[in-house]
Amino acid sequence: MLPKKTRNRLRIEEGDQLSLSVEGKRMIMSKVDLWGKLMGCAKKSYDPDEAEVELDRGEAP
């Protein structure tokens, strides 16, 4: 269990993934925010409906 102070400082939320690595004699725990990489990464840059239709059309006989 990580202390609340640490979680708040690193903005670690329920469901976030953490990775563990070793550097020399140090053990480093880092937040892996794959959800954060997805959410809003292409903000309003395309219409999901058009992207879906592109794949549907690709399958049309």
Place this chain on the structure above:
Amino acid sequence: MDTYAVLAAATDSLTPAAAAALMDIKSGRVRGIIHYLVAYEVFYHWRRGRLPGFAAEGEVGEYLKTAFASLGLNHEVAGQAARVKAEGDSMLEEAKDPSLRSRRLSSCDATTIALGKLFRMPILSGDKDLIYVARAFDLEVVW
């Protein structure tokens, strides 16, 4: 969960209900389930530059692997999906909404609906043709 939800999350166009459902999946309160074809479509959209937050294909795979459970496909699912595709496309052709009449279910959509039917699971999607057919099959769609 359908591919559409991933694209909507990327473009910041989730509805409040869909955003809440995704947060439930993220937190582990709800188990999010995908299948092979959803993963295929997500990888495809990443290759088309629609998910720029992921720097590499490996990150896309890691996201899918850690965020969702994946259901395997078999002949039973294939048979059910083929039925959904055949009946669903006919439903779309005759839809009252003219914008739906030219739309058809993808193999991915048909498989998602088939799994929803087989396991009585709600579907998270904003894809109009998928929603129309899923609801015709009495499935709950969250959007």
